Amino acid sequence: MKKVITGDHAVAIGAKLCRVDVVPAYPITPQTLIIEHIADFVNDGELDTKFLTMESEHSVMSAAAGASAAGARVFTATSSQGLAFMHEMLYATAPLRLPVVMANASRTLGGPPGIWCEYNDSMGARDSGWLQLYVEDNQEALDMIIQSFKIAEDKRVLLPVMPCLDGFVLTHTVEPVDIPAQEDVDSFLAPYEPDIILDPARPAMIGTFMPAEYIMELRRQTVEAFESAKDVIMEVNDEFAKKFGRDYGGLVDTYRMDDAKVALITMGTVTSTSREVVDELRQKGEKVGIIKLRFFRPFPSGELRNLASNLDALGVFDRSISYHGGGPVYNEVRSALFGMTIPVIDHLAGLGGRDVTKEQIFKMFELTSRAAKGEKVKEVNWHNTRGETV
């Protein structure tokens, strides 16, 4: 069934289709619509869920971890300052291997305060142990909630997942979305059945004090789960594609990359704008393509090395800044491509929610193509920034 809905509504429907048991919630723009829609579902008797109104985001993630440890399928959503406020509990959820799914509406993390799309909120959580993915449209937002639970709850993974959707660009924008049938989701996503839970009938200890004798091994174990997650993400993607007819490519998706010599790594909604730019450049005979980075954690280093092996230059779109220089995606990509000789050019754009236009993306391809021809191009470029020329 197709419906014209916002990204937040799509996410809420995704959570409903997954029959989530517990939803601890605290409002924050531009995520609030998600928990409001879920509250509606619960109120209208469409969803049998324990909906908990918490006093802060720190409490939200504490409740989420506790409910997950008790064996519940837990969903919540947050954004920006809210994600920052629950930072401590993010670090508890992942190494305890609690498969919570939390949508993050990407938004500027102040200061200065802002409400529009920027990735500096979620990038700060990149080492918390959560899997992180970025979606391009409302359909993908809904589909990835379903896939996220299947990935998170896989026994080889058991890690929390954070699907990120662009604040306002998706959260408050309506698009036609194909809503899967409940029975199809039920047959795709089995109920969550953890091995050890907090249950007085079967006593267990989760999240107890651990001396140094154990913590290195537990960290190592979590890294293994990250590695396994790469396989699971691909399997879940393929199974989803077979069942629902939408193939997102797994860790990365590509567009017109077959004979491409210059490519741009994109994330989120900017990918859609970039597709148009690539089509126009292709009409002019330029061999360009897009690598859509879907999962930032686990980082698809091997996939990027393979894709980069036929390129003359690679551009990276960054929607957040690491103050020592380039953006976080740029730094990760350079690290992944270490030893390869192609130029990697960082393109900072859209910070604070500034529009990323086709003109800017043309410029990104132009600069990256010049680097491919051996011209000297700045490594880090600020697009559409007053006082700066690129």
Next chain:
Amino acid sequence: VKKLEAKKQWLPEYQDIPIGGALVEGKTEAGLIGPGSFIENKVSGWATYRPLRDKEKCTMCLLCWFYCPEGTIVRISDRGDLMTNYDYCKGCGICANECPVDAIKMVRARS
């Protein structure tokens, strides 16, 4: 000179530690793990001080029994008396602090 006994430890490899460190009741070479393990794994070695109760001063008000966070103060009903289980007392001193008649003194644990 007493020969030091080799300390028994449970040191599983990373593949063998329960996922996320979640523990159910279990027996290892080093002792119990999981719920109930602290019955066997005594923690009195942590204590710097331990409580000594003056039975003459004690009024059996039971405030110490209420306040002990580890439940180490045991009521002996047939004698109407109290006893501290030093195997589990960590020497926090809450009982001495709460005693309204100063019947409990904290003394060096090893003395």
